Amino acid sequence: MSEAAESAVSTVQQLCTARCVPCEGGVPRLTPQQAAEQLQVLEGWELLSGPDRIRKSWVVKHFRAGMEFFNAVAELAEAEGHHPDLHLVGYRNISVEIWTHAIGGLSLNDFILAARIDQLPIRLRP
Numbered sequence: 001m002s003e004a005a006e007s008a009v010s011t012v013q014q015l016c017t018a019r020c021v022p023c024e025g026g027v028p029r030l031t032p033q034q035a036a037e038q039l040q041v042l043e044g045w046e047l048l049s050g051p052d053r054i055r056k057s058w059v060v061k062h063f064r065a066g067m068e069f070f071n072a073v074a075e076l077a078e079a080e081g082h083h084p085d086l087h088l089v090g091y092r093n094i095s096v097e098i099w100t101h102a103i104g105g106l107s108l109n110d111f112i113l114a115a116r117i118d119q120l121p122i123r124l125r126p
Contacts, residue, residue, distance in 0.1 A: 009037050010108065015115035018108075020080040029105030038111050045114055052106060053099035054114055058124060063091040065123035070094070072120045082113050092125060 010018070030038065035051050045056045060066045070086050073096060077083050085097040098114055100107040 009041060010111065012041050012115050012118075015041070015112050016119060018112045020082045020109040020112050022081055023100055023102050023107060023109060025102040027100070027103055027107055029100075029103050030107060035106045038108070042111065042114050042118065044118075048097065052104060053097050054106065054110060055095055055097045056114065056117075057093065057095040058122060060092045060094055061123040061125050063088075066092060066094045069120065069122045073117055076116055076120065077113065080109075080113055080116070082109050084113065084117075 029052075032047075032051050035047060035054075039045055039047055039054065042054075042056075045054045047053075048055050058069075060069060066088050070088070073084065073086060082098075082100075087095045087097070089095075096114075096117060098110045099105060100109055
């Protein structure tokens with residue numbers, strides 16, 4: 001990927017139609033500025049830890065709704081070969097954290113997966 005392409009911010013539509021590219025390391029991490037710029041196109045996601053990961057939280061209707069959502073995330077993540085951390089607290093408070101483990105930080109893959117997760121059905125608490 002060229003340096004210009006790395007610095008360009010992708011739209012949600014571009015992220016949703018892209019596929020995660022297998023990464024075994026050797027891919028440069030996004031800079032904090034690049035990550036913050038890319039994050040602006042995603043609704044509800046936040047930068048964490050320096051920033052080396054992104055997270056989004058939801059309050060779902062009930063426990064089963066959370067598990068259904070996590071199952072959908074798991075199917076998507078497995079298909080993409082990119083595996084987020086899934087958190088469930090208090091039976092309806094859920095969150096997803098994403099980063100590229102092989103590089104210990106954020107890559108475009110993380111934003112692709114986040115945009116695609118946002119397309120999954122979720123039953124939220126009214």
